Amino acid sequence: MAEKNKHDDAELNEEMDQEIETTIEENEISEFDQLTAEFNEMEDKFLRARAEIANMQNRNKNEREQLVKYRSQDLAKKILPVIDNLERALATEVNDDQGASLKKGVEMVLESLTVALKEEGITEIPAVDVVFDPNLHQAVQTIPATDDVPTDSIVEVLQKGYQLHDRVLRPAMVIVAQ
């Protein structure tokens, strides 16, 4: 009986040990799962941050390109009246050599200014022998269309228009047939 008891005790101990082990194992699995979840969350945050970096790089590249492409816009807009005034000054009639010399000088200035603007992507908007385009031309006056002057043909340019690459700085002011 004593032996039997001893044996039972051993079995009982074994069972108790197993129960404790299971609890420890469950706790460990639970902590492991918890850490796995935290790892996945952190990985997700990292992948999103990496995607944001790629997005920022693209966005900044585009912004920079736009800034560079249209960088001359503000100064160019302010210089357009200068061209208008140079052209107006050149319409003055001169009678002597000094006047002619001054006029020649102004012509060369206008030429060099036009070249400088062109090099920066600023060009005159075509308005002669083209069809009226409301994106490029502003109709400040209309005349009735005829057989010779069909609808939407530009009759006269009152003020030249200019564009910077594809962007209109100032539309051409025109008289259009309607």
Added chain:
Amino acid sequence: MAEKNKHDDAELNEEMDQEIETTIEENEISEFDQLTAEFNEMEDKFLRARAEIANMQNRNKNEREQLVKYRSQDLAKKILPVIDNLERALATEVNDDQGASLKKGVEMVLESLTVALKEEGITEIPAVDVVFDPNLHQAVQTIPATDDVPTDSIVEVLQKGYQLHDRVLRPAMVIVAQ
């Protein structure tokens, strides 16, 4: 003896069980440690990515500001000879009303151009009544200094210089006393 053996078997089993448990536990701890290390590594990568985002934001902000601040540089540089030529044209003597009218027109053009440039941060570099500064002035000729004309005083401006904000577009060409 049979009972004794049984007991020994039980003890042996228990010992073996414990050994197995220890191995499992060690494996679990090892996997847990491994995952912890991976988590730390991932967290480190995330924190570095977040720092990179902050750096990129600052860098891009600075780049944008620089691009905007100096955006007019290229066009302005090309327009400087236009100003030179307008000033040269204005040096022409005129004898009659037409000539005077043309000259008046050119003066107004120059004035409007100067205002446009100034609005964009482009200004003439002071060269009269200032001490020679090699960052702003370029000495194209020197004359000996005297009591009235001390060393480093600017005697004459041969060509005006211009700056865009703090950046020199073209130094003033001067004659300086040495």
